[in-house]
Amino acid sequence: SAVISQKPSRDICQRGTSLTIQCQVDSQVTMMFWYRQQPGQSLTLIATANQGSEATYESGFVIDKFPISRPNLTFSTLTVSNMSPEDSSIYLCSVLGEKLFFGSGTQLSVL
């Protein structure tokens, strides 16, 4: 199994600012995933982060808004840039082993 440490667990931010979310995995993993979960909705994949290459973004998500870093096989960051209230969501990192493991989530509120 994989243990994922995600932080911060929650934050309240002002519009126009940026927040960087960090995920640390206790083992080396090839692919890490970043998801967004808006209130009452299912999880939506933002991007897949591979070490040593640029992240692959899903339709509707762009690098300028959600830049991702993947400096090594155990760590990744997601930045939510130039935030607006519509970015208020839970953000989750995830890795795929024998099952899909999730971080504890970052609950973001943008005022």
Place this chain on the structure above:
Amino acid sequence: KNQVEQSPQSLIILEGKNCTLQCNYTVSPFSNLRWYKQDTGRGPVSLTIMTFSENTKSNGRYTATLDADTKQSSLHITASQLSDSASYICVVSAGGSYIPTFGRGTSLIVHP
């Protein structure tokens, strides 16, 4: 288009009672189906994972069933406890894809 539909959207039961949550999917080709429990403001935690050849799997008071012919799954919770209050998410993966399809979840509230 791959889809996962869950019902009911929300459910309120009394502590000690049983309940069953439903999941219908159109994901193809089917690889596996997982049920997750997500506490409010937290990340999902895996309860069960089932492949094509499995039709029942238990994890304590949680029992998942899978009918691959009708593309339906259920999660049965026995003798509910207050700590079972959470969102339960059905997640289905297609063969050849590492990106699963998520249901919207069933919000379960267990009242004392």
